[in-house]
Amino acid sequence: MATSLExxxxxxxxxxxxxxxxxWKVTGKHAVEMISKLTPEAWYGENENEVIIADSTESLKNLKLLMDRYPLDILSKSIWQRKIVKTYAPKPILPPIxxxxxxxxxxxxxxGKLMNFQKEGLDFLLKSSGNAxxxxxxxxxxxxxxxxxVSTEKQTFPVLIVAPLxxxxxxxxxxxxxVxxxxxNGRIIESEFPSITSIRTGKSKExxxxxxxxxxxxxxxxxxxxxxxxxxHTIVCDEVHNLRSKTTQKYKAIKKLAALPSVQYRIGLSGTPIYNRGSEIWPIIDILKPGLLGSFKEFCxxxxxxDDKGKAIVLENKRASLRNELQKHVMLRRKKSDVLKELKDKVRYKEVIAADTDFYLEELDKIWKKLESEQKQAQTEFSxxxxxxxxIQSERQIAGLAKLPHVINFVKNIMEIEESVVVFCHHKVIHKLLNESLEEFSPVAIIGGQSDxxxxxxxxKFQKGESKLMIAGIRAGNVGINLTRAKYxxxxxxxxxxAIHRQAEDRLHRIGQKNTVFAYYLIGNGTLDDHVASILVDKSYEI
Structure with a gap:
């Protein structure tokens, strides 16, 4: 196997x-054998270990494929780099915004009244022709x-808004x-708002x-x-990172609707458009501005x-280039620090707390014995x-249970010094136990399955100060809510x-927040938390 220098x-x-x-002239026994198969029209040079290929886009692609397997010493580096960029660089279908x-x-x-930076956001949407x-x-x-x-641009209605439930x-x-x-007849009725149909059933009807x-x-x-x-006429995809996988049914459904002749405007909204891998941006852009980043193959x-799992990861030296391409043609990205000078910062703390490792290891042993038995009985790869x-889900839950008494003590200590606190958890059993153990604070709760x-x-109740503690499911309570009363x-x-953590933090850290937000991540020592925390650090380096 070749090393990086070979x-x-x-x-x-x-x-x-x-x-x-x-x-292009290629030398080297293995390289000549492979390129001769990829490009049958190539001809030998002065000996059998030298082959000549006419310069073309197709031959350049074959040479790139060859070099992924057999790296070559490039003697004409500037020409090679220039032609590679010209061949693979995305070809925007619209001029820069x-x-x-x-x-x-x-x-x-x-x-209503917009803040100055929001007026600039409106200008961006207008200049992008509502495809942004x-x-x-x-x-x-x-x-x-x-x-x-949609209230300013012409002929935007009817509008379809697709969003998390x-x-x-x-x-x-x-x-x-x-609105x-x-x-x-075009007359504005001040006292009324547009007619709204909220589709809440999967049963087909007109x-x-x-x-x-x-x-x-x-x-x-x-x-x-x-x-x-x-x-x-207009499709708005809120939390558009839900469409980051091009193999899902919801992506295919939106893709089909976005291609309808009547649809003129396509707007995606997301504070975290690139989730775990930078390559997840391609399906989103493919809906908003098809062709901007080329085909998925060209993009990759x-x-x-x-990587070794077959996942496409944006190259570190290409991240700035990708970001610039997006900002030039389709994306407006502002940070709070850029536009809200009066908004305070966020401060994150990683708190390693004690966990009941005896309980954790005992339960973990049961989980893996059960897994071993199920794996032997499984008939298919899917099973x-x-x-x-x-x-894995069971292990995550016992990690939560193993540290729960120490989590409760930590919350109680914070409650003694602070007026309002938000606690996020993942499992319903943890949510239930937190509510019961912190009953003295009369907590309010957000959890999956609640009515609107x-x-x-x-x-x-939380925002008005009727309760000083909110306990929320991290997936149920990380979008569409304002919790600016709390700073912890x-x-x-x-x-x-x-990205899920950032979304949850920003329920507090948003317009209306007058204090620095303090975020505490409680990591159970000696549990799965150690591994999850290390993964989060790796993923956070994605653009």
């Missing part, structure tokens, strides 16, 4: 003395900027708050005529045929390498994989993705 021959750009055309952003004026249908990724950090008002755009009610409230009704349709990602596929008939060839994932009304009631957030359990 080469198997040379590559040189030469003028062939017989054909008088510019060619002019990034000298102005403070755009909102249309008469918009009800608004990737401002969470808490900067992506929702209101989007509503200002827990945020649908919030979208309804924001539309009613910021005025426009009658069929949709009523409406200005705005709201649906969650999970129902989208079941109702896509009905939505196709609604004559949608230029920007990525493939084996499912069994393994169940074991119950969820909002719990948020309101405690992670009783860890998620696999750093």
């Amino acid at each position: 080469t198997f021959g040379t590559l040189e750009y030469v003028l062939d003395k017989y054909s008088k055309i510019w060619c 002019k990034h000298k952003l102005k403070r755009a004026k909102t249309g008469e249908q918009f009800r 990724l608004l990737a401002d950090e969470m808490g900067l008002g992506k929702t209101v900027q989007t509503l200002s755009y 827990v945020t649908l009610k919030n979208w309804e409230r924001e539309i009613q708050k910021f 005025k009704k426009k009658s069929r 949709l009523p005529q409406s200005d705005v349709y709201i649906i969650n990602y999970e129902l989208l596929l079941k109702r896509s045929d009905d939505i196709e008939k609604a004559g949608i 060839e230029y920007f990525c390498y493939v 084996k994989s499912a069994s393994y994932h169940r074991a 009304e119950t969820r909002q009631d719990q948020i309101d 957030v405690i992670f009783a359990e860890l998620d696999w993705s750093p």
Whole structure:
């Protein structure tokens, strides 16, 4: 196997003395054998260990494939680099967006007042012709900027908003708050808001005529045929990182809807558009501006390498280039520190706390014995994989249980010095035990399965100061809510993705927060937490 310094021959750009055309000359026994198979039209040079290939896009691609297997000493480096960039660089389908952003004026249908940077966000959406990724950090008002755009741009209605289930009610409230009704003859009705149809069932039926349709990602596929008939002009994908995998049904459903002739505007919203791997941005851009990054194969060839698990990871030396390409043509990304000078910082602490290792190891032994038995009985690879994932989930839960008494003490200590605290956890059993053990503080709760009304009631009680402690599921309570009353957030359990943690932190660290936000990550010593924490550090280096 080749080392990083080992080469198997040379590559040189030469003028062939017989054909008088510019060619690539390859030397080296193994390299010559492989390139001769890839390019049958190649011809031998002065001996059998030297081959000549006419310069072309196809031959360049074959040479790149060859060098992935047999690295060569490149004698014409500047020419090679220039041609590689020319061959693989994405070819934008639209000219760059002019990034000298102005403070755009909102249309008469918009009800409300934008901050200066939000007016610049509106200007960006207008200049991008409504095909854009608004990737401002969470808490900067992506929702209101989007509503200002659909209220200002011409012929944006009907609008389809696709969002996580827990945020649908919030979208309804924001539309009613910021958008005025426009009658069929174009008259603005100050006292009314647009008609809204919230799609809450997967049962197919004709949709009523409406200005705005709201649906969650999970129902989208079941109702896509009905939505196709609604004559949608604008698609807004909230938390668009839900579409980061091009193999999912929800991605395919959105892709189909976004290609409808009636759809003119496609807007993606996400404070964390690139989740665990930089290559996850391609499916998102493929919906918002198809072709901007080329095909997935072209994108990977230029920007990525493939790891030993077959995952495409953006090359470290290509990250800045990719970010620049996105910001030039499709993405607006602002951080709070850039636009809200008065907003305080976030401070993170990694707190290693004690855990009941005897309990943890005893339960872990049971889990792996059960896994071993299930693996032997499994008939298919799918069954084996499912069994393994169940074991991992069980280990995560016992890691949470093993440190729980120390988590509770930590929360109580913080409650003694602070008015309002938010605690995030993952498992329902941990959520239940935290509620019971911290009952003296009359906590409010957010957890999966709550009705919209119950969820909002719990948020309101916390924000009004009726309760000083909120216990929230990290996946249920990390989007669509405002928890600026608190400045302390405690992670009783860890998620696999750093983006999930950032989203949860930014429920507190957003417009309206007047204090520094302190985030505590509680890591159970000697448990799975140690491993998860190390993974989070690795993933956080992704752009």
